[in-house]
Amino acid sequence: METIRDIQNTIQKEDDNKMTSLKDTAKAYEPKTTMNIADLEKVDISLEVEDRTGTDAEGKEFAYKVLVLDGKEYRTPNTVLEEIKKIVSLKPDVKFVKVNKQGAGLSTRYSVSVAE
Numbered sequence: 001m002e003t004i005r006d007i008q009n010t011i012q013k014e015d016d017n018k019m020t021s022l023k024d025t026a027k028a029y030e031p032k033t034t035m036n037i038a039d040l041e042k043v044d045i046s047l048e049v050e051d052r053t054g055t056d057a058e059g060k061e062f063a064y065k066v067l068v069l070d071g072k073e074y075r076t077p078n079t080v081l082e083e084i085k086k087i088v089s090l091k092p093d094v095k096f097v098k099v100n101k102q103g104a105g106l107s108t109r110y111s112v113s114v115a116e
Contacts, residue, residue, distance in 0.1 A: 038101035
């Protein structure tokens with residue numbers, strides 16, 4: 001989560017320590033987003049997975065895993081990890097997979113296949 005200090009730091013330009021207007025800062029602001037592993041064309045399974053924590057709408061903390069690729073975070077659901085585990089047990093030399101996502105919210109389902 002972004003803190004007030006982070007927002008204040010983005011308002012201040014790095015060059016010459018000049019201040020920008022709130023309007024200009026708002027125009028340039030891009031919220032940090034986490035994409036989904038299914039958004040990738042194919043996934044190199046040798047990429048490192050990182051742990052993250054977030055807070056849900058009720059204020060409860062939860063943990064999730066992400067791949068970080070080109071500065072973007074891709075959420076990696078546990079069901080995807082289970083599917084990759086099955087694939088690797090059958091084909092240990094697999095290097096790439098494709099993740100497909102169907103549905104939304106609690107009814108989201110993922111399927112994983114080998115990609116070359």
